Amino acid sequence: MIECLHPGASAEHARVVLFDFDGTISLIRTGWEEVMVPMMVEILAERKTGESEMALQALVEEYVARLTGEQTIYQMIELARQVELRGGKPLDPLAYKKMYHDRLMEKIRNRREELRQGRVSPEHYLVPGARALLEALKERGLKLYCASGTDETYTLEEARLLDVARYFDGGIYGAQDDFKSFSKEILIQRMISSLECRGDQLLGFGDGYVEIKNVKDAGGVAVGVATNEPECQAVNPWKRRRLVSVGADFIIPNFSCGAQLLQTLFPESRGT
Numbered sequence: 248m249i250e251c252l253h254p255g256a257s258a259e260h261a262r263v264v265l266f267d268f269d270g271t272i273s274l275i276r277t278g279w280e281e282v283m284v285p286m287m288v289e290i291l292a293e294r295k296t297g298e299s300e301m302a303l304q305a306l307v308e309e310y311v312a313r314l315t316g317e318q319t320i321y322q323m324i325e326l327a328r329q330v331e332l333r334g335g336k337p338l339d340p341l342a343y344k345k346m347y348h349d350r351l352m353e354k355i356r357n358r359r360e361e362l363r364q365g366r367v368s369p370e371h372y373l374v375p376g377a378r379a380l381l382e383a384l385k386e387r388g389l390k391l392y393c394a395s396g397t398d399e400t401y402t403l404e405e406a407r408l409l410d411v412a413r414y415f416d417g418g419i420y421g422a423q424d425d426f427k428s429f430s431k432e433i434l435i436q437r438m439i440s441s442l443e444c445r446g447d448q449l450l451g452f453g454d455g456y457v458e459i460k461n462v463k464d465a466g467g468v469a470v471g472v473a474t475n476e477p478e479c480q481a482v483n484p485w486k487r488r489r490l491v492s493v494g495a496d497f498i499i500p501n502f503s504c505g506a507q508l509l510q511t512l513f514p515e516s517r518g519t
Contacts, residue, residue, distance in 0.1 A: 248504040249497055249511055250482075256496040258450040258468045258512040263417065263438055264384055265431070265462065267316065267453035268395035268402055270474055272381075274372045275358050275405050276397070277476040282351045284308055287326050290343075294333035312489065316431065316457025318396045318422035320344055341424075348398075362408040369409040374472065374479050376502030381414040383509055389450075390443070392417035394431045394458070399423060432461045439465065450512065456489045463494040468512070471495035472502075 269276045287307045288300060306329070314321045323344045327337035337343075361367040370378070384391060391414050395402040399421030406412040406419055417438075423429045438444055446466030453459050454472045462469040471490030475483035479501045487498055499508065 248501075249499055249508055251497055251511065252491060253496045256468055257514050259515050260448050261389060261444075261450040261468070261512075262448040263390050263392065263444040263450070265392045265394060265435065265449065265451045265453075265458070266415075267431075267455055267458045267472075268393055268406070268419075268421075269397055270374075270454040270476060271452055271472045272374055272377045272393070272411060273405055273409055274374060274477055274479070275355055275362075275409070276351070278354060279351055280308075280311065282354055283322065283347055284311060286347055286350060287311070287329075290326065291329055291333065294330065294335050296333050312485075313456065316396055316453065316455030318426050318430070319347070319398075320422065320426045323347070359405070359408065369411075373409055373411070374474055374501050376505045378411065380502040380505045380508070381411060383505060385414055385416075387513070390417045391415045392434065392438075393419040394434050395419075395421040396455075396457075397421050399429075431458050432464075435461055435465050435467075454486060454490075456493055459490050459495050460493040469495050469497075470508070470512075471498045473498050473500060475500060 266272055269279070284304065284307050288303045291303050291307070292300065310325045311322055314325065320340055323340035326343050327340050330337035358372060362369060362372065381391065393406065393415045402421035403412065403419050412419060420429060420434055435449065438449070439446055449462060449465055449467030451458060451462030451467055451469045452472055454474050459469045459471055471487070473482045473486040473490055475481045482498060482500045490498060497511070502508070
């Protein structure tokens with residue numbers, strides 16, 4: 248279940264671990280693309296440029312995928328640019344973001360309520376094996392951070408609903424209204440500049456292009472969680488290609504292989 252892309256890669260010197268949230272730990276927002284992409288296609292189709300729906304969908308899917316892992320506002324900035332390119336007067340990107348978020352919350356409202364009311368176990372909306380891995384990393388004395396492109400308020404709330412907030416002693420971070428004040432890259436640079444860790448002491452987990460690239464650019468070890476949501480039992484080939492293209496060291500479909508993964512990442516612990 249573990250694909251090693253760079254033989255010999257290990258996190259034996261890691262001091263800090265950075266996790267993405269949606270799709271890496273949480274499945275609450277599974278299917279968000281099925282909300283964002285149609286909304287954007289609908290808005291661009293209103294320009295009546297003669298482009299087919301298929302062509303617009305391919306365009307939107309490309310830039311949504313490219314910007315996945317960044318704060319949601321960046322996808323909306325690109326939408327506004329595409330409207331302008333077609334001769335339209337776009338709304339403020341924040342207005343597009345609110346439109347998208349309202350639609351997404353409608354889709355996931357029942358999931359959040361199920362968790363809030365205790366009608367389902369948090370495990371139902373966790374990537375398989377996530378909790379056991381978080382606990383094992385904490386037992387190793389590593390400091391855990393979580394960073395998401397979703398608004399910080401919602402990331403914090405959903406981490407609590409899933410009972411995983413307690414693992415992230417480094418903090419849980421998400422998108423801000425002042426979107427230029429936060430990014431996963433900024434967070435990594437803060438860790439390094441504060442001497443919390445060197446780049447080669449960073450271990451990262453994510454299912455998006457952005458966080459894997461940020462970890463690798465810093466000199467860390469990156470595990471690509473190519474989850475095929477919502478079952479998360481097999482590798483999603485499209486996600487895998489994206490994660491491999493930015494240098495992921497390992498690819499996994501979920502964390503069910505946790506014990507083997509820990510032995511691979513921390514080879515000095517084998518046999519102990």
